[in-house]
Amino acid sequence: MSTLASFIIVKIPQRSWNENQIKREIENLSIRNDPSELRQGTKPETFTSHGDCIFFEFGFEYNQEYLTVDGPSHIKAYRPVKIVFIGEQYIAIEAIAENHLDIVKRFLEDNFVPDIKLEPIAFDEKVLRSVIYAARDVFEIEHAPQRRGMETIDRLKYTGRGGVTHSTVHEEYGDEPIERIKVMLREVPSETRVTFNKKGTITIVQRSEPHEIIPVLKAVVDRIIIPYTRTLQLQTRLY
Amino acid sequence: MSIKRALVFEKLKEAYVRGLKGTVESFDIWLKTRQVDPRRFNHKSITKFLLDNPNETVNRERELASLAEFVGFYRREKQGLYFLPVVGVPGVGKSQILQTLMGFLSKVDKELTTYSVDASIFARVDETEEESQSYLRILEELKTKKYDVLLIDSCEHDKNIVESLRGIFRQFSRGVVVSAWTPYHWSLYREAIEELTPVSKEVLLQPLDKESTLLLVSRVLDFVSIGSHKWKETVSSRIYDFSSGIPSVTIALLVRSFIEAFQSRKPDVDGESVTAAAKFLGLYGLNEKLAKLAEHQILVLKHILLEPDSRGIRPSTLVELLGKDKATISYHLNVLSAEKILTNERIGRWVFYRVREEIEPLVALRVAKEDEYLG
Numbered sequence: 001m002s003t004l005a006s007f008i009i010v011k012i013p014q015r016s017w018n019e020n021q022i023k024r025e026i027e028n029l030s031i032r033n034d035p036s037e038l039r040q041g042t043k044p045e046t047f048t049s050h051g052d053c054i055f056f057e058f059g060f061e062y063n064q065e066y067l068t069v070d071g072p073s074h075i076k077a078y079r080p081v082k083i084v085f086i087g088e089q090y091i092a093i094e095a096i097a098e099n100h101l102d103i104v105k106r107f108l109e110d111n112f113v114p115d116i117k118l119e120p121i122a123f124d125e126k127v128l129r130s131v132i133y134a135a136r137d138v139f140e141i142e143h144a145p146q147r148r149g150m151e152t153i154d155r156l157k158y159t160g161r162g163g164v165t166h167s168t169v170h171e172e173y174g175d176e177p178i179e180r181i182k183v184m185l186r187e188v189p190s191e192t193r194v195t196f197n198k199k200g201t202i203t204i205v206q207r208s209e210p211h212e213i214i215p216v217l218k219a220v221v222d223r224i225i226i227p228y229t230r231t232l233q234l235q236t237r238l239y
Numbered sequence: 240m241s242i243k244r245a246l247v248f249e250k251l252k253e254a255y256v257r258g259l260k261g262t263v264e265s266f267d268i269w270l271k272t273r274q275v276d277p278r279r280f281n282h283k284s285i286t287k288f289l290l291d292n293p294n295e296t297v298n299r300e301r302e303l304a305s306l307a308e309f310v311g312f313y314r315r316e317k318q319g320l321y322f323l324p325v326v327g328v329p330g331v332g333k334s335q336i337l338q339t340l341m342g343f344l345s346k347v348d349k350e351l352t353t354y355s356v357d358a359s360i361f362a363r364v365d366e367t368e369e370e371s372q373s374y375l376r377i378l379e380e381l382k383t384k385k386y387d388v389l390l391i392d393s394c395e396h397d398k399n400i401v402e403s404l405r406g407i408f409r410q411f412s413r414g415v416v417v418s419a420w421t422p423y424h425w426s427l428y429r430e431a432i433e434e435l436t437p438v439s440k441e442v443l444l445q446p447l448d449k450e451s452t453l454l455l456v457s458r459v460l461d462f463v464s465i466g467s468h469k470w471k472e473t474v475s476s477r478i479y480d481f482s483s484g485i486p487s488v489t490i491a492l493l494v495r496s497f498i499e500a501f502q503s504r505k506p507d508v509d510g511e512s513v514t515a516a517a518k519f520l521g522l523y524g525l526n527e528k529l530a531k532l533a534e535h536q537i538l539v540l541k542h543i544l545l546e547p548d549s550r551g552i553r554p555s556t557l558v559e560l561l562g563k564d565k566a567t568i569s570y571h572l573n574v575l576s577a578e579k580i581l582t583n584e585r586i587g588r589w590v591f592y593r594v595r596e597e598i599e600p601l602v603a604l605r606v607a608k609e610d611e612y613l614g
Contacts (some may be wrong), residue, residue, distance in 0.1 A: 066548050125550060125586050126586060129587055138530075146398060146548035146549075147548070150555070151399040152399055154362040154363075154372070174587065175587050175588060176549060177549070179364075
């Protein structure tokens with residue numbers, strides 16, 4: 001099992017989740033109840049709650065092509081996707097390929113947040129710099145340099161065992177636009193390294209169990225997304 | 240109780256009673272009652288419609304004919320490389336021209352192969368791909384499939400466009416390359432590009448004239464209309480006055496005018512709504528302000544528009560580029576900010592200055608005119 005969990009976070013209009021009601025809904029939407037040839041739905045046995053967060057797995061089957069001696073063939077593959085409801089206004093969805101992510105978003109839009117089109121929250125330059133400033137330690141920064149003399153360089157990445165902001169490289173290039181950072185957040189129950197990229201993907205390194213990832217995602221929402229992305233508009237309504 | 244407070248309470252009471260009667264109106268409902276589809280009525284959706292439906296857009300026949308002629312000429316012999324830059328300020332419709340050409344070619348000659356790329360993705364890196372660099376993936380595509388026509392949009396968004404084109408011409412040595420440029424980026428890179436390949440023809444894209452702008456407004460209204468929305472031509476004329484015929488500004492003004500009319504509780508969009516929208520977008524009196532700018536301020540604006548960093552330019556970079564002292568640069572930046580032409584943002588240790596997004600096409604038009612004047 002992979003020990004890398006990547007998520008995107010979407011904002012929804014405030015609503016009070018009733019834990020029991022959601023649990024029932026997740027049971028009703030079980031993948032095992034889907035009569036379709038390619039089934040999709042929840043795995044109710046994965047339901048778990050932690051404070052005001054609810055975790056469950058959604059999954060879907062799809063046709064995957066593979067090669068045999070006699071030519072290409074198809075197999076029915078299954079893709080599980082972790083979903084976390086965080087408080088009353090945020091949902092974290094495991095980051096997967098765009099075409100697969102659309103399936104997950106449609107499932108959530110149809111069953112939990114009708115009339116809303118789910119779009120991930122991106123992290124702009126100011127947010128990423130705020131994370132660096134507030135982090136316990138910084139392990140990696142990746143820039144897309146724009147200054148004169150750097151025309152032939154598209155990416156500049158420096159990695160260390162911590163404290164990369166206390167380096168002459170950072171002193172020289174730290175003001176260039178940031179693409180991605182890897183930090184250790186403060187006051188997350190266990191020491192957890194997290195990467196953030198400007199498109200909004202959050203990767204929790206070497207943590208994949210619900211009880212490990214939920215507190216980190218909750219901390220990201222409470223301490224980064226809520227204070228620094230306050231001007232974000234709600235998702236577009238569907239008609 | 241003071242008279243003023245009594246009036247406020249009276250207004251609040253009126254609003255409260257309106258609410259009790261259930262007459263609270265959202266913008267969406269307001270649009271619907273005026274036969275406008277709220278799902279379609281936004282800048283993104285309208286722009287997408289125009290890009291996807293080139294036949295619905297306004298007349299650019301002359302410019303398109305120049306491009307089609309070269310493609311036809313190449314098709315006859317299938318020899319030689321023809322480089323055709325389409326030059327125009329942001330928002331004037333360069334992408335639209337490229338899309339229209341692509342649509343036309345796919346219909347007129349099924350054997351012609353066309354590949355379309357956006358230069359803004361050349362520098363992109365995606366670790367999930369086998370080849371993480373977008374540019375190298377594009378080169379591979381050009382190498383393995385021999386296209387006849389290559390369309391390159393947004394050349395101004397690649398900070399290393401000359402080197403990018405050098406690599407592209409190695410793979411694409413035969414065919415027609417149509418690329419989109421802003422006037423100032425084209426004048427900066429033209430010489431270097433001419434060393435790579437001769438320029439076959441520059442296609443200059445001017446803002447639309449009044450008649451075409453009126454036609455554009457009417458096409459957009461047809462697209463967003465559910466039934467038959469009544470529209471006065473005088474309102475379109477007012478939109479033209481503020482937009483100077485730049486399609487993207489025209490659309491922004493049109494959308495904002497509806498919002499202004501709704502917020503002022505007007506029965507429909509009128510000239511006053513357009514003026515209010517122009518004020519909101521910073522277009523009101525802008526051309527007069529831009530006309531009065533000194534030569535040095537135009538030069539500052541040109542460097543800001545040429546800056547590859549999307550965050551804007553640092554004052555220290557301008558000091559270096561223009562060879563002026565800090566105080567002079569600071570003075571010009573303050574004047575341009577006070578006139579609401581520039582906006583600034585502190586990121587990290589620096590303050591970055593950039594042209595306000597809503598007015599960028601008109602500022603670019605002014606800079607381009609000055610360039611011609613300066614020769």
